[in-house]
Amino acid sequence: MTRTILPRSSRFPILPWRKFSSLTGPRSAARAISTATRDPRTKMRTWELDEQHLSKIRVNPTRLIDELHYTCQWGTGQRWGKADSETGMSRLALSDADKLARDWFVDTTKSLGCKISVDAMGNTFAIRPGREDGPPTCAGSHLDTQPSGGRYDGILGILAGVEMLKVLSENRVETAFPVGVVNWTNEEGARFPISMVSSGVWAGEIPLDRAHGLKEVGGGSHTMKSELERIGYLGSLPASYEAMPLAAHFELHIEQGPILETEKQKIGIVKGVQAYRWYTVEVDGQEAHTGTTPFNSRADALLAAARMICTSHTAAADHGALASTGILTLSPGSVNTIPGKVTFSLDIRAPTDHILDKLEEHLKSDFDFIVSTESTHGLGLAVSWQTDSVSPAIHFHDDCISTVRASANAILGDDKLSREMVSGAGHDSVYASRRCPTSMIFVPSRNGISHNPKEYTSPEDCAIGADVLLQSVLRYDRLRFARKV
Template sequence: MTVPGTAGSVGGSLSGAGSPAPTLRHGPEGGGDTSPAPRNEGPQLSFQGMWKELAPIGRHPGSGGYRRYAWTAADGDCRVWFRAQAEARGLGYEVDRNGNQWAWLGDPLGDDAVVTGSHLDSVPDGGAFDGPLGVVSSFAAFDELRRRGAEFTRPFAITNFGDEEGARFGLACVGSRLAAGQLTVEKAHQLRDGDGITLPQAMEAAGYDPETIGPDPERLARIGAFVELHVEQGRSLDLTGDPVGIASAIWPHGRWRFDFRGEANHAGTTRLVDRRDPMLTYAETVLAARREAQLTGALATFGKIAVEPNGVNAIPSLVRGWLDSRAADQDTLDAVVAGIERAAREHAERAGIDLDVVRESFTPVVEFQHALRDELGKILTGRGGDDAGRAVPVLGTGAGHDAGILSASVPTAMLFVRNPTGISHSPAEHAAEDDCVAGVIALADVLEGLACS
């Protein structure tokens, strides 16, 4: 099939700072402000135009970071933007039963489809690149293939998976987990945000039917390859001097909730020796997490905390802390989490604190399919230009992705774009425009090799 239409929209700087937000309508059927029919231009202008349009959405004026939480107004604007990009290119648009968005070239019911994309939601005050770089690059790569006159021989789609970061409901990759059957409908219906709003309530408020959610094996069975481009969340490529790399594996990782229960009391009248203060035990556990991570070569982070009654002059009755831990292999991850829990229980027992530990989510090690990974390596090593014959680096990552969730059901692979600082999940997250364009071209080369004659 010949790629229809013409290439992406023009203009703008990479940052998008100071750009007015596009006029958009919320909801699954909102038409939004579609950009002009894309013109036949190179990948840099295609990328720039979309980046400028997307950049203001959900950006907090104080922090400069993004607050694009699942099923909120900012998320709705991102979804309308996605639909506008699909329709401007003549692609078929649909939303699946779990709220994931799809832009199709060819028959969505056909077999052996090649799919690319990522997510548009963010962590609290997250950076601009984590997720959106993959979605924008997917449309820009499609524009590049259209500019080349490439003819697709397999069905092709670009996707935006919902609620990848888990910022609102505490579970990462909800959209892809539901599709892959790794999150049951019952557990999904029990997910609540900090205001007590359930996932079904949030979906319904955004105009989606929560009664349809659940496994989508028929859809996944029709996908022959899924390739996700993502900004690197580390500095490996910066150290090797490469703009683009290929993922080898995702470390096993999970989230654990530690509930420390003590006794609420007056901060100004209760003697230190009479206190059952769970904050002290929590603090000891945070320090223990750092020690255990250093000993095992793993990563362990307490990055979220909730306190009751949360008064300046009150000793807490409950301190709830969430542990994120990751390691290169399962044995190491098990060892670091066990060490942290053991230390927490020892401190809790000495202080008269009750402790409950609940594993809220877990993803085992993901080894991306070697055949697909090797195929990407051949495509990118064999292309022309200044990098002809240069092997593309292959690197592992401690960050979770939708590609990792889907890997149990679909052949998946990932491309990383250089991050010169290694900073991620922060407004300081960054990738140079030249590297972003290099990522677009690399993705276009990969898609052409996989899906075109």
């Protein structure tokens, strides 16, 4: 495949995040270990390190942020501030911009001694060998973004994983088993309308043919398979946990909510993910002239849909759940014609599957009632549901949760600066958790904003999260070795 990587001379100039270069003092203890307390030619074996020395292996925070903003040249989105880095992102899955970011990921990790594997969904695995053979312990996330997204959702997790590989390489750290980074395809579901679709195929939960046949939103003719072929990422490896097993999966992610910032805490130890379901709801009515059709002779599909959307919000609140509509399509789309057909998306979420069962039942009953009351003089309305995605509530693996907790305590030195959390959003870790031990690490989001160009996490918090990710992978590797022997 052809790769275009911009020269380093095109990197961003010195920007405000450089003020955090002071963090390279205590946080660059890994270099201090390699130069001051040991022969730099000697390998550091994770299973031989005591707690004190293991805890000192840290990321380079300046390099982490520098590289994150460097990769955001591919798919730069809406500007919200004056600094070069104060833009959002619009890097849709399998776009030309996504290809360039993928190429950077492949070339960078390959230069660090990783073996690169690309599967039939374009999931890209960069695996660094360990002393022993076996499935890798991986950091994973995604490089694709929302159409009007930010610089941190998914991107931070991948860049922190790459930084982890750099730290291990420059400090000659030998892990007991392979470790690596995986970039999952189309996590957002923004271009091809199933979120986390490629990790779902890998987990055996979504059929490959269904995923390959997904058409891009907005009426385009491109499918996932055709775009994977076009950009050169339709891999020969089967998209399967059997063909590419993982020993564990850790994902660093921004919180996408306000809790950590409000509570002045630095790390969320994610225990699981709440349940959610996506639907497409279609309302059929009767097109008619707006000026000649009295109210009592109308079958207004849009009016009925509007009542349904409002009802979904009220019902969700009553059940202790959430409901949102993000896509609304109507026809014929004329100012002076009553809409005859409307489709809208419906996203419902709750802490348990049982709550969603009750909410779905409630909404279907309410929507049928709305249709019956809006139908007049034989001009019937009809409503139909299509289930697009179902993600049950997930509890992550206790070993991984404990590993993240220990790593957060080692980095922060104060357990009051972290908290256990349940994720309100879906992530690739949902599907990964069905096939391997998994947990997540959250860092604060300024004002709780995400899926927005103004999405922001401070350089310091990014570095803390990346340190916890690095430590979690190393601690899990050490745990695997201890159990082996």
